[in-house]
Amino acid sequence: MTELVVVGAGGHGREVFDAATAAARAGTADWDVVGFVDDGDVDLGRLERLGVALLGDLGALLVRPTAYAIGVGTPEVRARLAARLSALPADPATVVHPGAHIGPDVELGEGVVVFDRTTITTDVRIGRHTHLNVGCAVQHDTVVGDFVQFSPGVFVNGDCVLGDHVFLGTGAIVTRGCTVGAGARVGAGAVVLADVEPGTTVVGVPARPH
Numbered sequence: 001m002t003e004l005v006v007v008g009a010g011g012h013g014r015e016v017f018d019a020a021t022a023a024a025r026a027g028t029a030d031w032d033v034v035g036f037v038d039d040g041d042v043d044l045g046r047l048e049r050l051g052v053a054l055l056g057d058l059g060a061l062l063v064r065p066t067a068y069a070i071g072v073g074t075p076e077v078r079a080r081l082a083a084r085l086s087a088l089p090a091d092p093a094t095v096v097h098p099g100a101h102i103g104p105d106v107e108l109g110e111g112v113v114v115f116d117r118t119t120i121t122t123d124v125r126i127g128r129h130t131h132l133n134v135g136c137a138v139q140h141d142t143v144v145g146d147f148v149q150f151s152p153g154v155f156v157n158g159d160c161v162l163g164d165h166v167f168l169g170t171g172a173i174v175t176r177g178c179t180v181g182a183g184a185r186v187g188a189g190a191v192v193l194a195d196v197e198p199g200t201t202v203v204g205v206p207a208r209p210h
């Protein structure tokens with residue numbers, strides 16, 4: 001059986017751990033989640049309460065050929081980690097919580113993580129290492145880039161295009177047919193009604209640059 005390691009033991013990492021272990025328990029993924037690796041300070045008490053080990057820093061993946069899921073929420077940091085990890089013998093896993101719904105003709109790139117109660121309807125492409133947090137929806141014919149971060153409760157309607165490294169704050173809505181350019185940030189609770197320029201931050205209803 002594949003051994004799965006979660007890279008990053010902070011809050012997002014522990015949520016990725018939950019999605020990965022839930023998939024293993026439900027029998028929808030064939031891996032054993034063996035622990036975390038992390039280069040920073042780790043709250044070991046929290047890992048103890050989860051009953052899972054800290055295996056060491058990222059170097060631990062060198063001696064333990066295995067699969068990994070990156071448990072870091074910030075798109076740029078996740079991209080830097082993915083670049084470092086691509087040199088290792090381990091492979092990125094695609095993690096889907098068993099409570100998520102993935103419809104027909106949906107493509108998930110390597111390293112994608114889909115949390116509980118997220119729905120991806122049909123004819124959707126999700127790029128590499130994009131994470132969709134709890135309770136999101138992505139609708140028909142939408143294309144999502146690499147290293148995109150969906151915070152909890154984000155809705156993206158049909159025919160949308162999200163560029164690489166887009167960050168969507170909690171409860172943001174991207175309405176039908178809108179493009180959100182690469183590296184843009186959409187604030188919590190914002191409603192996107194028109195295209196968002198790459199690299200900009202938009203907030204409010206309707207969403208405007210801040």
Ligand SMILES: CC(C)(COP(=O)(O)OP(=O)(O)OC[C@H]1O[C@@H](n2cnc3c(N)ncnc32)[C@H](O)[C@@H]1OP(=O)(O)O)[C@@H](O)C(=O)NCCC(=O)NCCS
Pocket residue numbers: 151152168169170185186187188189190201202203204210
């Ligand atoms: C949009 C966001 C990224 C901007 O962060 P920032 O660049 O640091 O912005 P600031 O906090 O300096 O705020 C700048 C201005 O925008 C306003 N603003 C920030 N976020 C806003 C939001 N979501 N909705 C409405 N106004 C917002 C601030 O009140 C401030 O207004 P002011 O200049 O009149 O005082 C951030 O506020 C946000 O919404 N992040 C989402 C957080 C989230 O959902 N995390 C998920 C964790 S799982």
